[in-house]
Amino acid sequence: MPAALANLLFMTDEAPFPKPPAIRQIDQLLAIMARLRDPENGCPWDVKQSFATIAPYTIEEAYEVADAIEQGDMTALKDELGDLLLQVVFHARMAEEAGHFVFDDVAKAISDKMVSRHPHVFGEHQADTPEDVKVTWEDQKALERDAKAAANGAAQVSALDGVTTALPALLRAEKLQKRAARVRFDWPNAEPVFDKIDEEIGEIREAMDQGGDPDRLEDEVGDLLFVVVNLARHLSVDPESALRRSNAKFERRFRAMEAMLTADGQKTENQPLDALEALWQAVKGGEVRG
Numbered sequence: 001m002p003a004a005l006a007n008l009l010f011m012t013d014e015a016p017f018p019k020p021p022a023i024r025q026i027d028q029l030l031a032i033m034a035r036l037r038d039p040e041n042g043c044p045w046d047v048k049q050s051f052a053t054i055a056p057y058t059i060e061e062a063y064e065v066a067d068a069i070e071q072g073d074m075t076a077l078k079d080e081l082g083d084l085l086l087q088v089v090f091h092a093r094m095a096e097e098a099g100h101f102v103f104d105d106v107a108k109a110i111s112d113k114m115v116s117r118h119p120h121v122f123g124e125h126q127a128d129t130p131e132d133v134k135v136t137w138e139d140q141k142a143l144e145r146d147a148k149a150a151a152n153g154a155a156q157v158s159a160l161d162g163v164t165t166a167l168p169a170l171l172r173a174e175k176l177q178k179r180a181a182r183v184r185f186d187w188p189n190a191e192p193v194f195d196k197i198d199e200e201i202g203e204i205r206e207a208m209d210q211g212g213d214p215d216r217l218e219d220e221v222g223d224l225l226f227v228v229v230n231l232a233r234h235l236s237v238d239p240e241s242a243l244r245r246s247n248a249k250f251e252r253r254f255r256a257m258e259a260m261l262t263a264d265g266q267k268t269e270n271q272p273l274d275a276l277e278a279l280w281q282a283v284k285g286g287e288v289r290g
Contacts, residue, residue, distance in 0.1 A: 029085070029086070029089055030089060030093070030103055033046075033086075033089045033090060033093045034093060037093055037094070037097065046090075049090070049094070050094065051091060051094060054087065054090055054091060054094075057087060058084075058087040058091070061080065061083045061084040061086075061087050062084060064080045064083065064084075065077065065080045065081060065084055067080075068080045070244070088103075088106065089103065092105075092106050116140060116144075117136070117137050117140045117141070118133075118136075119136065119140070120132070120133065120136060138182065141162075142182075145157065145161050145162050159179045159180060159182060159183045160176055160179050160180070163175045163176055163179060168240065169225075170225070170229060170239050170240050170243060171239075171240050173225070173226050173229040173239075174229050174232075174233055174238075174239055174240075177229065177230055177233055178233065181233075187230070187234065189234060190231060190234035190235055193227060193230050193231045193234055194231070196227045196230075197224065197227050197228065197231065200220065200223050200224040200227050201224060203220045203223070204217065204220045204221060204224060207220050253280060253283045253284060253287075256283045257276070257279045257280055257283050260279055260282075260283070261279070
């Protein structure tokens with residue numbers, strides 16, 4: 001580990017020429033990661049990791065940030081943001097070791113991007129409403145995609161370029177649809193989407209009637225989910241948030257149903273379906289808002 005980083009790692013408040021707290025803390029975190037990744041004196045687990053092995057943790061931490069926000073828990077949010085920042089530092093450290101880039105390059109890249117995508121703040125462009133800002137943001141992203149494609153010698157630029165396959169399927173469906181809508185490939189409003197949902201349900205029933213081929217059923221169910229995402233988009237509902245909300249609601253009601261059975265000395269798996277349905281409706285009816 002470089003001496004400068006080592007000094008930062010063990011810096012005390014009495015050390016000469018202390019840096020401002022915010023800078024000192026990020027430098028200390030960078031120094032800690034450098035120490036953890038030290039081949040001789042670091043942590044064996046940290047040294048062994050790669051971009052691929054750390055990526056799942058990065059995704060998990062992002063979801064835990066979202067969960068803390070949904071719960072309104074600011075203490076948890078502070079901790080989870082720190083965990084997410086650690087993921088950035090971890091990836092940047094591995095990149096530095098491989099000679100690709102360093103943490104400062106990451107910070108500079110996002111700083112440059114924020115300036116270029118906010119010409120209404122850092123330039124002469126006018127944007128008076130959040131909707132205006134959104135249009136400006138998307139226009140700038142389109143210019144960036146065009147420039148990237150040209151630099152890579154791409155023969156054709158697609159409106160769907162840049163929508164990563166690593167996104168959760170529900171979120172990626174929404175992003176693909178939004179991109180298509182920007183080039184006017186979209187329904188005018190929500191009404192035609194209901195007809196499309198009915199059509200997709202009919203195709204699922206048809207697939208079932210014709211023998212229920214697993215591959216076809218997967219295809220048709222996927223089409224239905226894709227159209228439901230389209231409906232959510234037209235209703236200005238975030239499908240990912242909506243499904244998380246429904247997941248939480250199901251879990252809350254199911255646990256309450258289990259608790260009622262346990263209080264009576266019974267087990268869920270021993271109950272007939274109609275009894276479970278009655279309990280479910282009782283739990284649902286007892287909620288102020290479902």
